Amino acid sequence: MTPAARVAAAIEVLETIFEGATPEKSLTGWGRTHRFAGSKDRAAIRDHVFQALRCKASYGWLGGANTGRGVMLGAMRAAGQVDEMFTGVGHAPRDVEDGEEARLLKDAERWIQRDMPGWMLPHFDAALGADSDDVFDILKDRAGVFLRVNAARSTAKDVIASLAEENIVAVPVQNMGFTLQVIENERRVALSAAYEDGLIELQDTSSQHAISALNITKGQRVLDLCAGGGGKALAMAALGAEVTAHDIDPKRMVDIAPRAARAGVTIETVATENLATIEPFDIVFVDAPCSGSGTWRRNPAAKWDLTAERLQELTTIQDEVLSQGAKIVRAGGALVYATCSVFEAENNSRIQSFMAVTSGFAIEQQVSIAPHALGDGFYYSVLRCAA
Numbered sequence: 001m002t003p004a005a006r007v008a009a010a011i012e013v014l015e016t017i018f019e020g021a022t023p024e025k026s027l028t029g030w031g032r033t034h035r036f037a038g039s040k041d042r043a044a045i046r047d048h049v050f051q052a053l054r055c056k057a058s059y060g061w062l063g064g065a066n067t068g069r070g071v072m073l074g075a076m077r078a079a080g081q082v083d084e085m086f087t088g089v090g091h092a093p094r095d096v097e098d099g100e101e102a103r104l105l106k107d108a109e110r111w112i113q114r115d116m117p118g119w120m121l122p123h124f125d126a127a128l129g130a131d132s133d134d135v136f137d138i139l140k141d142r143a144g145v146f147l148r149v150n151a152a153r154s155t156a157k158d159v160i161a162s163l164a165e166e167n168i169v170a171v172p173v174q175n176m177g178f179t180l181q182v183i184e185n186e187r188r189v190a191l192s193a194a195y196e197d198g199l200i201e202l203q204d205t206s207s208q209h210a211i212s213a214l215n216i217t218k219g220q221r222v223l224d225l226c227a228g229g230g231g232k233a234l235a236m237a238a239l240g241a242e243v244t245a246h247d248i249d250p251k252r253m254v255d256i257a258p259r260a261a262r263a264g265v266t267i268e269t270v271a272t273e274n275l276a277t278i279e280p281f282d283i284v285f286v287d288a289p290c291s292g293s294g295t296w297r298r299n300p301a302a303k304w305d306l307t308a309e310r311l312q313e314l315t316t317i318q319d320e321v322l323s324q325g326a327k328i329v330r331a332g333g334a335l336v337y338a339t340c341s342v343f344e345a346e347n348n349s350r351i352q353s354f355m356a357v358t359s360g361f362a363i364e365q366q367v368s369i370a371p372h373a374l375g376d377g378f379y380y381s382v383l384r385c386a387a
Ligand SMILES: C[S@@+](CC[C@H](N)C(=O)[O-])C[C@H]1O[C@@H](n2cnc3c(N)ncnc32)[C@H](O)[C@@H]1O
Pocket: 225, 226, 227, 228, 229, 230, 231, 232, 233, 246, 247, 248, 249, 252, 287, 288, 289, 290, 317, 320, 321
């Protein structure tokens, strides 16, 4: 496909997303009906679509309409490539028409310039102060690809060498001995020998930082209360913890066993009905369901889908999981609350609400990480249970 035909395909995919389909469904559906498209074409179309979703408002403004065509026209205007792409020749999008004249972004409202729904601006401003505009700009870019080296099985140096044999270039992340950033051929990582052999896992730097800050020691009993696919559970098990995983939706944990087997660790799972009688843990890790506002580079559709009502519902669930976790921490143990959100309402406010109604816990650590070039936004708080 020509570069312009890829832009036309991205327009088609975006139209179905704007009608309500998820990005993954739309891209898969497009792939099924366009079997001639090669892997490079698909990757390029995917990149266009995700970038357009990150910058949906500003591109729509620049392109004169919040449609697939308007947003991609805006994207090409931002990149200075309209004349090459909107030619109407072959499979290229048709020429620019009357009514599609360029507008200046500086004339748009702040939420459009910053690509952030207007009702969320105060949430970001409250959490980040003068840094919020910089963070909005960061969220307009693609996120990096980061790896956690399985400390139980390998070293950063050996993993770098192994990946290099498959033309995947990874470099160390400063001050993080087991964290690498992939800077070339990112898409091949999940097919690499290092991945297949359990030497690495894909994991953002901020999650890795939070786990390493817990100073987990070998043999500690840890419950990952909201384990999902087990990213944090695996990281804790790699440090020698005896990890038990739980999720309200057991289907979300199906990958944990194969991932653990690949990594050479064991992770037990526990059903919700058995939590009430389980022996208390040294650490209960509550990786709470959240808006994901610190990760919207990776999942840009989510920022346009979140509503104030849903945010409110999430805070109620967060209070519930935190209070549930508190009941199964041993005396002297730690309750860790974490989100990948930057919103105060999901972070410090939840801890303050918890502390207001619960006795026997003291706040030991609270860390907020804003989205940055080398990592997602993340929050964690360590609460120590009285001995
Ligand atoms: C942020 S995700 C977990 C990500 C996971 N810890 C990881 O590192 O890959 C939150 C998880 O919480 C689960 N969840 C939602 N409500 C819950 C509840 N009341 N109790 C336990 N898990 C819950 C969701 O099913 C979801 O898998």
